Amino acid sequence: MKFLKQMVKKIILRDYEELHRSSETPIWFDNFKNLAQGYEQLFNESTGSKKEIVPNETRLKLLARLLGTPPSEAYFIIQALAQCRDIEGDVCEFGVAHGETSALIANEIALSSNKILHLFDSFEGLPKPSEKDHLKDDILNLGSMEDYTGKMSCMEDFVLARLKAISFESQRYVIHKGFFEKVIHQDDRLPEKVCFAYVDFDLYEPIKLVLEFLHQRTRGGAIIIVDDYNFFSTGPKLAVDEFIKENNLNEPLYECFVPNSRYGNFAVLTKKS
Numbered sequence: 001m002k003f004l005k006q007m008v009k010k011i012i013l014r015d016y017e018e019l020h021r022s023s024e025t026p027i028w029f030d031n032f033k034n035l036a037q038g039y040e041q042l043f044n045e046s047t048g049s050k051k052e053i054v055p056n057e058t059r060l061k062l063l064a065r066l067l068g069t070p071p072s073e074a075y076f077i078i079q080a081l082a083q084c085r086d087i088e089g090d091v092c093e094f095g096v097a098h099g100e101t102s103a104l105i106a107n108e109i110a111l112s113s114n115k116i117l118h119l120f121d122s123f124e125g126l127p128k129p130s131e132k133d134h135l136k137d138d139i140l141n142l143g144s145m146e147d148y149t150g151k152m153s154c155m156e157d158f159v160l161a162r163l164k165a166i167s168f169e170s171q172r173y174v175i176h177k178g179f180f181e182k183v184i185h186q187d188d189r190l191p192e193k194v195c196f197a198y199v200d201f202d203l204y205e206p207i208k209l210v211l212e213f214l215h216q217r218t219r220g221g222a223i224i225i226v227d228d229y230n231f232f233s234t235g236p237k238l239a240v241d242e243f244i245k246e247n248n249l250n251e252p253l254y255e256c257f258v259p260n261s262r263y264g265n266f267a268v269l270t271k272k273s
């Protein structure tokens with residue numbers, strides 16, 4: 001039985017060690033590549049600044065592998081990382097799962113800086129939703145918000161395999177394993193300063209807690225992208241809206257941009273200088 005389990009794990013891990021994901025639907029990678037490169041060029045022309053997206057072949061392969069994060073949203077992450085390149089602080093992802101977006105982020109910072117990547121996940125799936133979380137989009141067809149407790153659980157080994165696949169050095173990242181509500185009090189390796197964070201915790205309470213945590217550790221120009229704004233649960237939108245209201249009360253400390261939902265469901269928070 002143990003042998004069988006090890007075999008299954010080995011077979012599953014094999015996919016995570018690959019740069020490409022094989023798909024039943026044939027996708028002509030060169031077509032995707034062509035579109036993505038055109039998109040990058042448009043981005044760079046529209047910003048017209050030095051913080052351009054530098055062409056990179058690995059990025060395109062990582063983009064083609066993403067599940068649940070559309071490339072249009074991923075490009076907001078890529079562009080934000082380019083903008084934060086010269087801002088002091090490390091990079092964080094809250095809610096890592098299999099590590100697909102982690103590898104994308106790691107690849108960007110490997111290209112352009114020596115920033116450390118902090119990856120936070122329980123590796124036990126979602127915590128119990130609060131009463132502020134009402135089910136909006138039943139993505140796994142479970143029928144109720146409560147039934148999502150413990151769902152989306154992934155193995156840390158998958159994340160390590162994804163980082164290995166892009167040769168991201170182990171000194172460049174820290175994995176903070178456990179529920180953030182505990183980690184925040186017990187972990188002595190938390191980042192002192194943060195320039196960019198991708199927050200993908202899905203529920204009200206951990207997102208609100210992360211935003212308050214980041215508020216203490218970011219400076220002007222830092223960017224926080226919160227996923228699932230107005231999607232899946234009512235919690236992420238509520239957490240962001242409350243946070244912005246509380247912090248923009250006297251003077252506007254944050255700019256909050258919510259792109260058209262065709263790009264994905266997320267909010268981009270930029271701390272003002």
Ligand SMILES: C[S@@+](CC[C@H](N)C(=O)[O-])C[C@H]1O[C@@H](n2cnc3c(N)ncnc32)[C@H](O)[C@@H]1O
Pocket residue numbers: 067068069094095096097098099100101102120121122123124125126127152153154178179180181200201202203206
């Ligand atoms: C939607 S998945 C992340 C997906 C990933 N960012 C991607 O796009 O590939 C959400 C993850 O958040 C983690 N998570 C949710 N709430 C958490 C909490 N309070 N503490 C630690 N991890 C949490 C879950 O274990 C799950 O792996």
